[in-house]
Amino acid sequence: MTLPAAPPRQLISARYLLPTWRQQDCIEDGAVLVYGDTIEAIGSRSDLHRRHPDLPELHEPHGLIMPGLVNTHTHAPMSCFRGLADDLPLMTWLQDHIFPVEARLDRETVRLAAELSIAEMIKSGTTSFCDMYLFADQVAQAADATGMRCWFGEVLYDFDSPCYGALENGLRLTGDLIEQYRDHSLITATVNPHSIYTCAPELLERCGELAADTVSLLVIHLAETQFEVQTCRERYGLTPTRHLDRLGLLGERTLAAHCVWLDDGDIELLSKRGVSVAHCVESNLKLASGVAPIPRLLDHGVTVALGTDGSASNNDVDLFAEMSSVAKVHKGVNLDPTVMSAETTLRAATLGGAEALGAGQLIGTLAPGKQADLIVLDLDQPHLTPLYNIPSHLVYAARGADVIHSLIAGRLVMKQRQLQTIDEAAIIAAMQALGDRVQAIRNTVRTSC
Numbered sequence: 483m484t485l486p487a488a489p490p491r492q493l494i495s496a497r498y499l500l501p502t503w504r505q506q507d508c509i510e511d512g513a514v515l516v517y518g519d520t521i522e523a524i525g526s527r528s529d530l531h532r533r534h535p536d537l538p539e540l541h542e543p544h545g546l547i548m549p550g551l552v553n554t555h556t557h558a559p560m561s562c563f564r565g566l567a568d569d570l571p572l573m574t575w576l577q578d579h580i581f582p583v584e585a586r587l588d589r590e591t592v593r594l595a596a597e598l599s600i601a602e603m604i605k606s607g608t609t610s611f612c613d614m615y616l617f618a619d620q621v622a623q624a625a626d627a628t629g630m631r632c633w634f635g636e637v638l639y640d641f642d643s644p645c646y647g648a649l650e651n652g653l654r655l656t657g658d659l660i661e662q663y664r665d666h667s668l669i670t671a672t673v674n675p676h677s678i679y680t681c682a683p684e685l686l687e688r689c690g691e692l693a694a695d696t697v698s699l700l701v702i703h704l705a706e707t708q709f710e711v712q713t714c715r716e717r718y719g720l721t722p723t724r725h726l727d728r729l730g731l732l733g734e735r736t737l738a739a740h741c742v743w744l745d746d747g748d749i750e751l752l753s754k755r756g757v758s759v760a761h762c763v764e765s766n767l768k769l770a771s772g773v774a775p776i777p778r779l780l781d782h783g784v785t786v787a788l789g790t791d792g793s794a795s796n797n798d799v800d801l802f803a804e805m806s807s808v809a810k811v812h813k814g815v816n817l818d819p820t821v822m823s824a825e826t827t828l829r830a831a832t833l834g835g836a837e838a839l840g841a842g843q844l845i846g847t848l849a850p851g852k853q854a855d856l857i858v859l860d861l862d863q864p865h866l867t868p869l870y871n872i873p874s875h876l877v878y879a880a881r882g883a884d885v886i887h888s889l890i891a892g893r894l895v896m897k898q899r900q901l902q903t904i905d906e907a908a909i910i911a912a913m914q915a916l917g918d919r920v921q922a923i924r925n926t927v928r929t930s931c
């Protein structure tokens with residue numbers, strides 16, 4: 483499918499415009515003036531109409547325009563393993579079920595499954611995602627073909643990879659991908675050591691050096707389970723966070739996924755070093771890993787963003803569902819309904835995500851000069867009526883399926899819930915066929931064990 487070009491100048495307008503995560507910033511009968519991939523102006527519809535009377539306009543009289551959501555931790559191709567193994571703790575799930583089938587993955591599967599997740603993300607309001615996986619160039623190609631904004635990286639660990647074979651090749655591949663995508667406007671390559679329990683200290687150090695030398699984001703799973711903390715203490719006498727710090731990996735371009743098991747010293751260290759946290763509450767709940775101390779991290783000034791993790795541990799990539807879970811879980815575990823307010827949660831899903839990816843100047847809010855990454859929701863729905871407070875509805879009542887239009891860098895990638903850059907029916911049919919092949923692989927793996 484060829485990508486439709488963005489009209490040079492267009493007006494997107496609706497009943498409400500929420501340019502940030504704050505109710506006080508809401509503009510009634512608002513509009514966004516888009517010039518190419520950039521926001522030229524935001525304001526009242528009547529004012530922008532008066533100044534630009536003849537522009538093409540996408541108007542939703544019952545709609546809400548808001549920033550596109552940012553999913554900061556995904557394994558997009560894991561959509562092909564959705565529902566394959568559930569109701570297990572992380573290490574059993576990974577070692578006995580996921581790693582064996584991943585060892586037989588190929589490029590075509592990764593490409594198809596990544597595109598399926600991108601379709602699901604766009605249909606639920608996400609306009610940017612940060613992905614770690616095998617055959618990661620296929621994730622980048624899927625993003626490129628569909629017009630999605632993406633940070634991606636090839637996973638690095640001590641064992642051989644079905645993608646690059648020996649580790650040395652993986653480090654070289656990562657460097658090459660960073661160079662290859664350096665000038666791409668929507669896609670950025672990152673450095674991705676999997677975790678402290680799959681990467682030896684030497685590998686972690688080399689990843690830190692590569693990220694520093696190439697000024698790249700370093701993404702890692704950190705302190706996800708009690709098992710990880712215990713293993714790290716036994717092996718290195720340190721918590722996972724202090725272990726990474728000793729190896730020089732904690733800094734402003736570090737994005738740590740999960741961060742469930744942190745002590746006070748770890749939290750202070752993450753704050754001091756400027757590390758951002760990708761909070762994946764639904765995956766952590768489903769794998770029974772625990773609940774990350776997000777209110778305490780926020781109190782310490784840590785940038786908190788949201789991630790869904792892969793579709794095999796969530797089991798979807800819908801950030802609206804994630805926001806609802808995030809806001810409620812922390813109230814429940816802290817016995818305090820004031821923590822993780824709707825506005826705080828919405829910030830984490832938008833500007834927090836952008837900041838975690840080093841793109842706070844580019845995306846995450848709607849403002850002149852920023853990229854035109856925005857979504858439009860249909861508010862004319864029973865579950866969104868009446869309306870007193872927009873962040874409240876977005877976090878506690880809205881669903882991904884309420885998103886009707888989506889623009890990424892000024893390009894309309896979904897119009898009236900029809901994907902414009904993806905042949906949705908074809909992808910679903912292909913994935914159904916692939917599911918049968920994955921099942922066959924799984925049966926082979928099981929009988930050979």
Ligand SMILES: CSC[C@H]1O[C@@H](n2cnc3c(O)ncnc32)[C@H](O)[C@@H]1O
Nearest residue numbers: 557580614615616637703791792795
């Ligand atoms: C090969 S890229 C990513 C790698 O991580 C595995 N994975 C998926 N979810 C998690 C998680 O929550 N913690 C640790 N590792 C995870 C995935 O299966 C891939 O192997």
Ligand SMILES: [Zn+2]
Nearest residue numbers: 703739791792
């Ligand atoms: Zn993960």
